[in-house]
Each structure stands twice: as C-alpha cells, then as structure tokens.
Amino acid sequence: MDNEKRKVWMRTLALSDRDDLRHFAGQFPGPEYSFLRAPEVGLVMIRGRISGDGAAFNLGEMTVSRCVVRTVTGLVGYGFVAGRSREHAELAAYFDAMLQDEKTGPELETKLIAPLESKLRTRRVEQDTATRTTAVDFFTLVRGEDGHE
Amino acid sequence: MYVAVKGGEKAIENAHQLLDAARRGSPDIPEISVKQIREQLSLAVDRVTSEGSLYDPDLAALAVKQAQGDLVEAIFLVRAYRTTLPRFGVSTPVETGKMRVQRRISSCFKELPGGQLLGPTFDYTHRLLDFQLLDCPEQAPAQASKEPLGQAPGQEAEQAPDDNLDAEGSSPMVTGLAPQDSRTADTLPLGEPGSKEMPSIAELLRGEGLIEEQQGHDGAPKDITRDPLTFPATRDQRLQSLARADEGFVLALGYSTQRGYGSMHPFAGEIRVGRVEVEIVPEELGFAVCIGEILLTECQMLGKYSGDTHRPAHFSQGYGLAFGNCERKAMSMALVDRALRHDEFGEDVKGPAQDQEFVLSHGDNVEASGFVQHLKLPHYVDFQAELEIVRRLRAAHAAKGQDDGEEGSL
Numbered sequence: 001m002d003n004e005k006r007k008v009w010m011r012t013l014a015l016s017d018r019d020d021l022r023h024f025a026g027q028f029p030g031p032e033y034s035f036l037r038a039p040e041v042g043l044v045m046i047r048g049r050i051s052g053d054g055a056a057f058n059l060g061e062m063t064v065s066r067c068v069v070r071t072v073t074g075l076v077g078y079g080f081v082a083g084r085s086r087e088h089a090e091l092a093a094y095f096d097a098m099l100q101d102e103k104t105g106p107e108l109e110t111k112l113i114a115p116l117e118s119k120l121r122t123r124r125v126e127q128d129t130a131t132r133t134t135a136v137d138f139f140t141l142v143r144g145e146d147g148h149e
Numbered sequence: 150m151y152v153a154v155k156g157g158e159k160a161i162e163n164a165h166q167l168l169d170a171a172r173r174g175s176p177d178i179p180e181i182s183v184k185q186i187r188e189q190l191s192l193a194v195d196r197v198t199s200e201g202s203l204y205d206p207d208l209a210a211l212a213v214k215q216a217q218g219d220l221v222e223a224i225f226l227v228r229a230y231r232t233t234l235p236r237f238g239v240s241t242p243v244e245t246g247k248m249r250v251q252r253r254i255s256s257c258f259k260e261l262p263g264g265q266l267l268g269p270t271f272d273y274t275h276r277l278l279d280f281q282l283l284d285c286p287e288q289a290p291a292q293a294s295k296e297p298l299g300q301a302p303g304q305e306a307e308q309a310p311d312d313n314l315d316a317e318g319s320s321p322m323v324t325g326l327a328p329q330d331s332r333t334a335d336t337l338p339l340g341e342p343g344s345k346e347m348p349s350i351a352e353l354l355r356g357e358g359l360i361e362e363q364q365g366h367d368g369a370p371k372d373i374t375r376d377p378l379t380f381p382a383t384r385d386q387r388l389q390s391l392a393r394a395d396e397g398f399v400l401a402l403g404y405s406t407q408r409g410y411g412s413m414h415p416f417a418g419e420i421r422v423g424r425v426e427v428e429i430v431p432e433e434l435g436f437a438v439c440i441g442e443i444l445l446t447e448c449q450m451l452g453k454y455s456g457d458t459h460r461p462a463h464f465s466q467g468y469g470l471a472f473g474n475c476e477r478k479a480m481s482m483a484l485v486d487r488a489l490r491h492d493e494f495g496e497d498v499k500g501p502a503q504d505q506e507f508v509l510s511h512g513d514n515v516e517a518s519g520f521v522q523h524l525k526l527p528h529y530v531d532f533q534a535e536l537e538i539v540r541r542l543r544a545a546h547a548a549k550g551q552d553d554g555e556e557g558s559l
Contacts, residue, residue: 003436011426011439040239044429044440046204047370050384051449051468052245052349054363056218057370057385060170060472060520062204062427064237064440082427082441124249131251134267 009099009113010092014081016116018088024112025091030098037068038078039086065089071097153237183348186210195473196220196442201227201512202374202393204443204472209523221514228515239369239525241437243425245470246349250423252476255350257416257451263347267424349417350449351466360451360464380506387489387509388482394512396478402502403484410500411488413452415467417525419512421447422474446475465494 013021043061052058067079067089077097079089095112099105173180187194187210197209201224208230212223252268255261267273352361370385378386391399406413424444428437448469456462467487469479488502501507511517 007436007438014438014440015426015442040235042235043203043231044237044427045239045372046427047240047242047263047472048244048245048387048388050350050465052447053351055368055370055385056242058239058372058374058387059243059389060199060202060204061231061236062441062443063208063234064429065527066237066420068433078431078438080429080431080438080440090345106334115329127251128249131266131268134252134269135268136254136265 004067006096009095009109010078010080010112012113012116012120013079013092013095016073017122018091020116020119021088021091021095025094028098028104028112030094031071031073031105032069033077033094033097034071036070037066038069039065039079039090041065041084051093061092065095069093071101071103075100085108087096172215175434177387181214183207183210183214185458187214191472193218193220195475197227198477199472199475200395201231202472203227203231206473219516225515225518230232238429238431241428241430241444243427243445245421245425245445246347246352247427248421248423248445248447250347250421252422253337253347253420255417255419257350257418260355261350262420274393279430293507303494324375338399350451354430354451357544358461361454361466366531374421378509382505382509383485384490386487387505388468388486389469390512391482391485394482395514395517396481398512398514399516400477402488402508403481405500406484406488411463411484412491412496412499413467413484413487414448415450415452415484418449418451418464418466419447420449420476420480421445423474445475446471446473446479448476448479448483448513450480450487454485457495465490511533 042064045061046059047056048059062082063084063089065079065081065084065086067086067106069077069079069090071077075097077093077095077100077120079092079094079096081088081092095108099108099113156318182405188205188209190213191206193213194206197212197220198204198206200220201209201212203209205227209227212226212230213220215226216222250268252270253261284302351360351380370389371383373386373389378390382390405411407415414558422444424442426439426442428439430437437498446469450467450469451464452467454460454463454465465487467483467485467490468483469484469486471479472480485502485508487499489505489508491498493505496503498504
C-alpha cells in the first residue's frame with residue numbers, strides 16, 4: 001500500500017470536523033466492521049525542539065482519541081485524532097479502511113478527501129488573508145521628507 | 150502535621166451547594182456556556198491549557214467555568230483530569246519553522262524575510278476601557294460576513310452530550326467548493342511550499358556564524374511528569390518545567406533579570422503565534438501521521454555573548470514555547486531559560502532567576518497553591534504542642550524576671 005497517500009488522507013480525516021465525516025458516513029454506506037480497538041481517549045506528549053531546531057524537550061500533553069476497525073472485507077483502518085471525540089476516531093478509522101479498498105478507495109478520494117481538503121484549505125486561506133492585512137509595510141513609512149507620496 | 154478529623158459532613162455539603170450557587174451568580178442572568186468561554190475568553194483558556202500542561206481547549210474552558218474564573222483552580226482541575234488518562238505515546242517534535250503564523254514579529258530586523266505580521270494584538274491599543282462592550286445587545290450571534298459552508302446562519306449542528314464538545318464551527322459539508330485562489334506567494338496559505346518563506350531568526354544569523362550552534366539532537370528528552378526533577382536539571386527538563394510554570398512567577402523572574410538580577414541584555418529576536426501540526430508514529434503503522442493541529446506561541450530571545458578563548462563573540466539564545474496564545478509567558482520563559490544558562494557562558498550568579506533550584510522548585514502553581522493552602526487544614530494537635538511550648542517559655546521568662554527582681558538589677 002502507498003503509505004504516502006495514506007498519510008495524506010489520515011491527516012485530512014484528523015484535521016476535518018467530525019460533523020463533516022459523519023455527514024459523509026451517511027452518504028457512503030460501506031461494509032460492516034468490528035473494533036480491533038474500541039474507540040478510547042488518552043494522551044500524547046507533545047515534543048518541541050530547543051530554539052525550534054535543537055534537541056527535543058517535552059512541552060506538554062494533548063488529548064487524543066484512537067480507534068482501530070476491521071471491515072468484514074478484511075481491511076484494517078486506524079483513526080488517531082486530536083481531542084476527545086471517540087466518534088471522530090471511529091469515523092476516521094472506518095474511512096481509512098474504506099480508502100484502502102481498491103474498489104471504493106479511488107472514488108472516496110475524489111468524493112470525500114478532496115472536498116474535505118478543499119474546505120480545510122479555504123479555511124486556511126481565509127485566516128491567512130486576514131493575518132496578512134496586519135503585515136507591517138515599512139516602505140510606506142517616510143521620515144521627514146515632504147512631497148513624498 | 151495535620152490530623153484527620155471527623156464530622157462537618159453537613160456543613161461541607163451545604164458549602165458545596167453555596168459554591169454552586171456562587172458560581173451560577175444571579176439566576177436572572179443567562180448562564181454562560183463552555184463554548185462561549187472557549188471563544189470569547191480564549192486567552193484565559195489558553196493560560197489554563199498551557200499551565201495545565203494539557204492541550205484541550207474545550208476542557209480548559211470547562212475548567213474555567215467550573216472554577217468561577219479562578220485560573221489557578223482551573224489549572225488544578227485540568228492537571229487532575231490528566232492523571233485519569235493513559236498515555237498513548239509521544240509526538241515527533243513539532244516544527245515551529247512550519248508554523249502557520251497568525252502573528253510574527255521581530256525587534257531585531259525591520260525588514261524580516263517573510264514580513265512582520267501583527268495579528269490580533271493588544272499592542273498599540275490605548276488601554277482605554279471600551280464602554281461599547283458594556284452593552285451586549287440581545288446575544289444574537291454576529292452576522293458572520295462569511296457563512297460557514299453549507300450552513301444557514303444560526304443553524305447549529307446537534308451536539309451529543311458526552312465527548313462532543315469539540316465541534317469547531319461545526320458545519321455539514323458541501324462538496325465541490327474549492328477555493329479560487331490565484332496561487333501567488335501572497336495568497337497561498339502561510340507556511341505552505343511556494344508561499345513566502347519565513348525563516349526563523351536563528352536561520353538568518355546562522356549563515357554568518359552569529360548565533361550559537363544547536364547541539365545534541367539525539368536521545369529521548371527527560372520527562373518531569375514521569376521522573377521527578379533532580380538537580381542540576383538539564384535544559385530539556387528546565388524548559389518542560391518552565392512551560393507549565395505559573396505565568397506570574399515566570400514573568401516576575403524574567404523582569405528581575407532585566408532590572409539587574411541577571412546578566413543578559415536581551416532582544417526579542419522573534420515571536421510567533423500560530424498553528425502547527427502534531428504527528429505521531431503509531432507502532433502498528435510505522436510511519437508518521439498527523440493527528441491534528443495546536444496553537445503555540447514561540448519566543449526567541451537573543452543576547453550578546455562576548456566570547457572566550459574557545460568561542461568567538463556571538464548571540465546566545467533563550468527559548469520560550471507555550472500552548473495557546475501566551476505571548477507574555479513565552480517571552481518571560483525565554484528570559485528565564487537564558488538566565489538559567491549562566492554556567493554555559495561563565496556568567497556570575499547575581500539573582501534568583503539564575504538559581505535553577507529556586508526557579509524550578511517554586512514555579513508550579515498547583516504545587517505552590519497546594520502547599521500554601523494546606524495551612525487551612527486542621528493543625529489542632531500541632532498547635533496544641535506549640536501552645537504548650539509558648540506557655541512554658543512564658544512561665545520560664547516570668548520566673549527568670551522574678552529571680553532577677555529579687556537579686557536586684559546590675
């Protein structure tokens with residue numbers, strides 16, 4: 001399996017809103033599945049680097065939910081998502097399994113991952129556009145010279 | 150020493166009921182929701198996140214509500230909750246160089262590559278009370294100029310009660326609404342390949358060898374939540390301890406170094422606030438996956454080091470990193486981190502901020518608050534013993550006075 005592709009969709013599933021995943025789960029009924037690991041909440045210790053690029057240190061923990069499912073078709077899906085939504089972890093694991101399926105995978109990438117990705121991107125562009133309006137433009141500062149526009 | 154006492158159950162129960170009522174305030178005023186706290190008191194939430202040492206803004210907001218806005222009590226609640234959860238693992242070190250900044254400034258370079266972005270800041274405000282905020286016209290959510298995708302204004306997604314505080318502007322998905330960005334360096338999301346590069350201040354200075362080299366990338370850092378601090382503490386331990394230390398304490402120590410109880414004349418090389426993605430490497434998968442993103446504040450303080458026989462003059466660094474938008478904390482942390490490195494630069498110890506045992510043993514506000522407040526617990530037996538001693542000493546003093554009186558004074 002292509003790990004690089006899988007990393008991309010797992011990231012998208014983790015960063016997206018749970019409600020969006022729930023919405024899609026209704027749209028794409030898939031195979032039955034059972035839990036290899038029932039959804040559960042725990043912690044991950046977040047590490048930083050000294051001065052941003054030096055040796056690692058432990059910064060503090062965050063809440064994380066995880067879940068592992070196996071579909072009746074034999075695919076194993078993993079969900080690891082920030083926060084305490086067990087449902088989000090389960091949905092992410094379920095879609096991770098479905099996306100690995102050679103039949104349903106490509107369609108899901110177009111109809112699920114692409115729009116989720118696009119929504120994340122829109123949100124980012126909006127935030128960044130707002131941030132950029134606060135850029136300090138030193139070229140507009142003119143000191144003591146009359147007649148400058 | 151205090152001893153267990155029995156009784157008082159009824160009084161305690163009633164006190165808790167009064168506490169609930171006090172938290173609720175006047176029933177004529179609408180109750181505040183955790184979401185409102187998370188969104189509208191976000192800096193209080195960020196402080197609880199950072200000093201509670203647990204990144205979960207919903208829980209932090211809940212703690213702020215439960216603690217009636219007492220942030221140290223809220224931090225205590227979050228720390229206590231943390232102990233109930235298993236740890237799944239550790240993240241790969243977050244890459245603040247790839248932060249999607251919402252603020253980024255430097256006091257060192259006017260024209261910083263990538264630009265200076267003020268972001269939402271109190272700086273340059275007049276610090277005058279804004280009386281317009283007094284009036285809060287009937288709570289109608291402000292008509293957002295940009296409605297969330299596929300959501301009518303005011304329509305809220307259904308919330309399940311248990312683990313579902315986490316909806317972030319939750320809106321059902323509508324497909325096929327790709328952004329029509331024009332793909333120039335100024336419109337691409339920040340931190341994405343192709344957008345304006347934002348090298349860190351260290352990267353800018355490193356070319357000329359003007360800044361200290363980083364050492365020791367290898368090895369797992371120590372974890373003070375697993376193995377208690379021992380002295381001398383290593384820099385990774387010190388940073389972990391400072392990151393969760395009380396902001397007021399760290400601020401005062403940082404301030405003390407500026408007033409002469411330390412030996413650095415610092416520059417705020419760079420301050421960044423923004424989001425970074427967190428990755429873990431699950432054993433079962435064997436590759437790194439992104440599990441979400443968190444808001445961080447980072448501060449790089451620079452201080453001149455004049456050099457010695459082995460090293461030419463360069464800038465040394467103090468580092469601050471904190472959960473959430475906590476600029477004052479990150480700056481103070483960077484000052485104290487640098488002060489604690491006095492031995493690396495052969496500096497004289499002139500103040501408490503340079504004494505790691507003093508700094509690291511007293512910065513934790515949960516420990517400090519606990520030890521100060523334990524004085525409220527019954528110390529009846531201790532006090533009886535002290536009382537006896539004081540009475541005996543007084544008797545001895547009086548007897549000695551009589552003796553002196555009989556013998557006459559010199």
